Amino acid sequence: MATRPARDLTGGADDAARAVTGPHDAVTGGTTGPAGAAAVLTARAVRRAFDGRPVLAGIDLAIAAGEVVALLGGSGSGKSTLLRILAGLDADATGETRVRGTAAVVFQEHRLLPWKRVGDNVALGLTGPDVRARVDRALTEVGLADRRRAWPAELSGGQAQRVAVARALVREPDLLLLDEPFGALDALTRLRMQSLLRRLRAEHGFAALLVTHDVEEALLLADRILLLDGGVIAEEIVVDLGPAGHAADRPARSPEQPAFGALRRRLLDRLGVPAV
Numbered sequence: 001m002a003t004r005p006a007r008d009l010t011g012g013a014d015d016a017a018r019a020v021t022g023p024h025d026a027v028t029g030g031t032t033g034p035a036g037a038a039a040v041l042t043a044r045a046v047r048r049a050f051d052g053r054p055v056l057a058g059i060d061l062a063i064a065a066g067e068v069v070a071l072l073g074g075s076g077s078g079k080s081t082l083l084r085i086l087a088g089l090d091a092d093a094t095g096e097t098r099v100r101g102t103a104a105v106v107f108q109e110h111r112l113l114p115w116k117r118v119g120d121n122v123a124l125g126l127t128g129p130d131v132r133a134r135v136d137r138a139l140t141e142v143g144l145a146d147r148r149r150a151w152p153a154e155l156s157g158g159q160a161q162r163v164a165v166a167r168a169l170v171r172e173p174d175l176l177l178l179d180e181p182f183g184a185l186d187a188l189t190r191l192r193m194q195s196l197l198r199r200l201r202a203e204h205g206f207a208a209l210l211v212t213h214d215v216e217e218a219l220l221l222a223d224r225i226l227l228l229d230g231g232v233i234a235e236e237i238v239v240d241l242g243p244a245g246h247a248a249d250r251p252a253r254s255p256e257q258p259a260f261g262a263l264r265r266r267l268l269d270r271l272g273v274p275a276v
């Protein structure tokens with residue numbers, strides 16, 4: 001994704017409905033999503049072209065409260081473009097998006113302000129007497145309670161991304177928009193971050209849209225996978241592998257499950273990745 005000037009992207013919007021451009025279309029049925037569940041995010045007929053070349057050719061989707069949806073697709077399929085539109089960061093798309101509640105965004109790059117300490121980065125844009133306590137709580141939740149006064153430059157890549165997660169979390173989002181949030185991290189750190197996200201999701205119950213091109217990550221974390229291809233949601237897969245979060249009463253899903261392997265192969269085939 002192209003780098004954009006830094007901006008407070010984590011504040012999100014409360015009950016934001018926007019016609020991305022043009023007049024509002026009514027949000028009607030026909031969107032992808034679990035029937036009957038209240039949607040925290042809805043997109044309808046979202047289209048985007050660059051220099052006359054269509055990248056998104058009519059996206060309809062809905063994410064239910066508490067649901068984690070992974071958006072998979074090949075390189076250049078438009079995943080980041082769609083996420084930016086859903087985050088309200090693209091003025092040139094058409095269609096309608098609606099967020100019910102508060103949304104927060106985490107990008108592949110941590111986007112911390114280098115001249116602010118970790119705690120001040122997390123507190124950015126917050127007001128009220130309890131900001132310090134909220135920041136401390138969020139940093140504790142990502143395992144960085146002792147780094148509040150550190151500078152971003154003093155952090156490892158994984159720590160900086162944890163701060164980015166804390167900055168989103170502190171806003172108590174109903175929806176997290178995650179654009180390859182662990183894509184720049186080494187494999188071990190990535191696994192730890194996936195585990196952190198699973199735990200936070202289980203504890204806080206936020207919904208999330210996770211852009212990734214890591215099939216295994218999508219299968220580990222998501223309730224549903226949407227495959228973006230040719231500018232549309234070409235396929236929807238419900239991930240029925242047990243809970244993605246930590247649950248005492250049921251086995252957590254894992255790549256060891258035969259059904260996990262079968263789904264992984266099916267998705268890799270769909271993405272054109274040959275078996276080795």
Ligand SMILES: Nc1ncnc2c1ncn2[C@@H]1O[C@H](COP(=O)(O)OP(=O)(O)OP(=O)(O)O)[C@@H](O)[C@H]1O
Nearest residue numbers: 001002050055074075076077078079080081082213
């Ligand atoms: N600002 C822009 N100007 C022109 N073309 C753009 C712009 N942003 C994205 N594109 C093009 O739109 C297409 C989709 O890009 P996007 O970054 O959304 O894909 P992606 O699926 O996120 O890819 P990747 O997995 O490689 O990050 C690409 O062909 C890209 O070159």
